[in-house]
Amino acid sequence: MLSIALCTARTRWAAFVGSFVALALGVGLIAAMCLGLAATLDAPERLPERFARAPVVVKGNDVLRVPGSAGERTRKLAHPRPVGPEIVRRLAGLGPVTEDRSFPVRTGAGPEQLVGHPWSVAAFAPYVLAAGRAPQSDDEVVTTGWAGPGARIDTDRGPVTVVGTVTDLGFEDAVFWTDARAARLSPAVQHLVVAADPAAVREAVRADPGREGDVQVLTGRDRRHADPDPERDDEALLAANALLGTAGGITGFVSVFVVASTFAFAVERRRKEFALLRTAGATPGQVRRTVFAEALLLGVVASAAGCLLGAYGAPVLASHLVNEGLAPRWFAIGDAIWPYHAAFWTGLLVALAGVVAASWRAGRVGPAEALREAAVPTRVMTPGRWILGAGLLLAGLGALAHALLTDPSDLLHRKTYISRPMLFIVAFALLAPVLVGPLVRLIAWLPARLPGAGGMLIRENAAVGVRRTAAVAAPVLVTVALAGSLLGTTATLNGARAAETRQRTTADYVITGGAGGFDGAAVERVRAVPGTVVSVTAATAVHRREEGVALIRSEARAADPRALARTTELPLTAGRVTDLDDGSVIVTEEWERHTVGSAVEVWLGDGTRRTLRIAAVMSVGTGNNGAYVTPANAPGATVDRIDVRLAPGADAAAVRTALAEVTRQAGGRVLTTGRWLAENHPGTRRTTRTGFLLVLGIALLYTGIALANTLVMSTSDRARELAMLRLAGATRWQVLRLVAGESLLVVLVGAVAGTLVAALNLAGVRAALALLDVRSALEIPWAALGATSAACAALAALSAVAPAAVCLRRRAVESAGVRD
Structure with a gap:
């Protein structure tokens, strides 16, 4: 079997190019990510700076x-x-x-x-x-x-x-x-x-x-x-570690997906070859071992090439992380060996895992049915594919429903909304052949009714070639679904946090200070401005011990409760703001103990241990509601924000002028509430945004490889079909437009399916926000979806038209097999 695999690889090398490039690139990326992870885990201990010479x-x-x-x-x-x-x-x-x-x-x-x-x-x-x-x-x-x-x-x-x-x-x-x-x-x-x-x-x-x-x-x-x-430095290393780990995990997921897809399509193209082997006496096990041997050979060579690629790419990655401020300035790749082992064996495992289903299918035909199986397309949706696809879909829906019923806030955590879409992506990809037919006919309904046969031919070619259409649409589905789910979730959560802040702030002006905040004299000057109601708050923290084990820190604000009630509308579910005093605290429902009137043991921002009574309870929201205490329970806290509300009948212009003058003396800024909300609109953290862009870049790169590989192979196999169109009277440009239109239709099918996956994930996030009493709109990243779909469309059109143009250079009668 190994000798047959070597001969196959030598004579049909073009069929393995896409899988080789995808696997080598995946191993290279995994090696680079693991080398970066090793550098974060084995970082040199930081030396003293300000007190390097102090005894x-x-x-x-x-x-x-x-x-x-x-x-x-x-x-x-x-x-x-x-x-x-x-x-x-x-x-x-x-x-x-x-x-x-x-x-x-x-x-x-x-x-x-x-x-x-x-x-x-x-x-x-x-x-x-x-x-x-x-x-x-x-x-x-x-x-x-x-x-x-x-x-x-x-x-x-x-x-x-x-x-x-x-x-x-x-x-x-x-x-x-x-x-x-x-x-x-x-x-x-x-x-x-x-x-x-x-x-x-x-x-x-x-x-x-x-x-x-x-x-x-x-x-x-x-x-x-x-x-x-x-x-x-420790925080930067932790962020870099999370970024590299997420990108490495996505790389592994996408590489398995793409390699499996390209192997499956390559095996499908070789059905006639396998049929002849079965007729010649090859057993199903021998056919499967041949396919496995090819995958083993490809995996070894591609993994070795990927490790070499990772060795050169890791220093470039480390330099980029340092230049972008995502890692300490001294961060560099070390001499760890385990990342190469991890990348090599992962690549080999991916190659073998990706060919399991394809090899099983290749060995299923019987000797008597071999030639008939080679001539007649087989069904795409096998029982195993139905079971796995439906099972993953039900598992994803079940996990989503369980989270909504038990802990909706879990859906808002970064690890959850990064990993959860994978279930739906794989499920929709496995069920893609079922979706292809209806989506093709729906999308091509209008073009097929336009004058001329082009639209009808595009629709029928895409609908009949289900396996080819599904193989092209699947990588597009992955990329679009990832872009929509990741970017859409972060945009929706940022919008929800902004909506929470907007609903909570009822002041007319917000005065912010610099790093040092406001001293007592500055605060008194603001309070002395006539026609104002002033609420002064300071950032602090409280700690609590839950279940006798975990020590949890909650960000908190120190404020006078009566002034706070006039300028802020807290999302209370029980109690009143004005019940807050020096012996109490306002908490959220996520605290282990959150019943009004009950006592809770806390440690204040300076470490002082106190037992406080719960005066009121807030909803969890997006997780940023924190806690509220009085200034007496925030020793050492500095006033950093002053909310000002106009008193009835006050002259707004005069108040604004007076506030600007006293604020300027204190080195702060006075902003209208609208301006303050705009300047403090929640945004995605830099490390998260960079990680998402890296993930989407990897997915788009793999999509390009998969599209090029699948379309080049499938278009080359359609030489006779294209020649028959020429003999039927179609011009060369009409045929090329037909091929391009079909590829664009298939990409659109994948984009629609990916958008459905993203919409399903975003619907879960929106439902979680509704259960958490957060009123916000669903943010769908149409620009990102459009840009991703356009990039996939351009790659698909180029990958389909280029080989078709090469095929059309031959005489139509020769390509069609017609003899003079």
């Missing part, structure tokens, strides 16, 4: 630790604790100490994210003066190079003069004041550098058992936890 760093605690039945659970605190003055005095007795403060700085002349520090801590990075001198007075600063010596800059901390610059180390844009001025600008001490023995520092901290948990003592590599955003 010991004492940091205010920013981690909440809660014991549970399954061990200790930790979460980052929303408001880390500062280093208290008692600890500063105690550690000062061990050796020299340097107090560090970090605070946001706003200026129209510099980078968006500026941070201020005292000059004394610059030496621990170490920052080195590149020009000028150190600051000596309150209005003098040193920058990291974004403004040069002599520059006069207006900041929200007052006007300053740049007297020096330091070498930019790349991890922050900073402004350094004198130590005295920084202490007045930000009194809290966030870090304390101690020039003493680490053991002595730890002993001094442990000397006060009641305050030991308030600080962390960092030495060695642990000093990186005192850097700005110490988790940014």
Whole structure:
């Protein structure tokens, strides 16, 4: 069988080109993705940045630790604790100490994210003066190079003069004041550098058992936890890991689909060949082993080529992730070996799995029926295909119904709406031959009734050649369904979140602050504007322990309940906003305990443990409703938003002018509610959007391969049919238009079927939103569907017309087999 497979591969290599390219490309992509995953899992440990030269760093605690039945659970605190003055005095007795403060700085002349520090801590990075001198007075600063010596800059901390610059180390844009001025600008001490023995520092901290948990003592590599955003690299690696994992999974799914489709069509074209083998005495097992041997040979060669392709493609992928900001700047591909094994054996398994159904079908004909089977087209929908297609469809519908009845919010999670469409895609692809006939006749109904025979011939050719039509429509179905499901779901969810915000906000103006928010004086100036009702809120968080195991963080807002009730309409299902007080909390229905009046144990944003009464309950919605507490339960939270509602009879123009003036002094912005909603319209995260585009690009590439392979093979086999059209009087251009029209019709069939799959998935998402009491429109990405369908149509037309044009170069009587 292997020798026959080798001869077949050598003499019929053109039939295997499409499968080879699809498999090699799939293995290459899987190898590149796995190499990227290996790099994220084996990333080098990040070194300290701001305190690289500091001996010991004492940091205010920013981690909440809660014991549970399954061990200790930790979460980052929303408001880390500062280093208290008692600890500063105690550690000062061990050796020299340097107090560090970090605070946001706003200026129209510099980078968006500026941070201020005292000059004394610059030496621990170490920052080195590149020009000028150190600051000596309150209005003098040193920058990291974004403004040069002599520059006069207006900041929200007052006007300053740049007297020096330091070498930019790349991890922050900073402004350094004198130590005295920084202490007045930000009194809290966030870090304390101690020039003493680490053991002595730890002993001094442990000397006060009641305050030991308030600080962390960092030495060695642990000093990186005192850097700005110490988790940014870990978060970037986690996002890159999710992106690569999703893209790799989709690649595997699409490659199996395409390879199986191309193998099945190639086997169908060789029915006469297999029929002759059976007549010559070949057993069904021998025929199947021949097909398997061909797949094995193809899988080994294509997988090896794919691994080589992945080795060259992985560094390009890593560079793209870094350039797009989706991975840390030091991210690079390592020397892991397992990705090549994973890609190679996956490719070989895909090749063998893709040929299972085709080989079984090839060996089913009996010796006495071989020639008749070769001459007469067999039915496409076998019992196995019916069972598998219908089973997957019912499984998809059942899983969707179960989710809607038990946990509708699960359908809104990214992992769910990425994986769930696969069931429907495979089901519709298996049932495609059943859909082809009705869709072809429906779409071609009007063209078939136009003058001339072209429309009728296109319809009948597509309807009769069910297997060919289904083989071409299937990859189009996959691509269009993925585009519609993924992009449509994210657009629908973004629209739902925007609708929630719009329904909730009843204020006339929204005032937003910069990174540092608003201080108490700024808030009082806004409240003093006549003719207004003001609601001040601050971002915070509360943590809860559920089932004695999980420690769950909920984003929260701190607000005065009476003012909040006047400017915001919360989606309450029980209780009242005005019942909120310093001893209570407003929660959502997703909390384990969500009955009004019951007590719930929580940990506040700074880690303080409290038992609060539930004052009101909100619906779950899209999952962003969070929780509400009073300012007393949000220690350390900074006001970042002020909602303003006009009082009855107030002069809107005068109020707007007064608000603009007081907001300008505080470095904030006053926006109408409509403008604020437009600027804060929810969007898809960059990593998610990039991942979707990568997935859709892979699907479109595979679709092009499948279309080219199937149409080139099928059009070449129709040489006699095209010649008969020429002999019947059709011109060369009429025949080419007929071929192009038929390919476009089949693509349209696939696009319609893919749109039906996408509509089914989006209907499930919309039903989930309705059950969650979210009123929003269904967003169908018509532009993306149109662009995807147009790309498929162009590829199909080119793949069909090019081989047809080659066939038409021969004399019609020769192609038709007519002898003189």
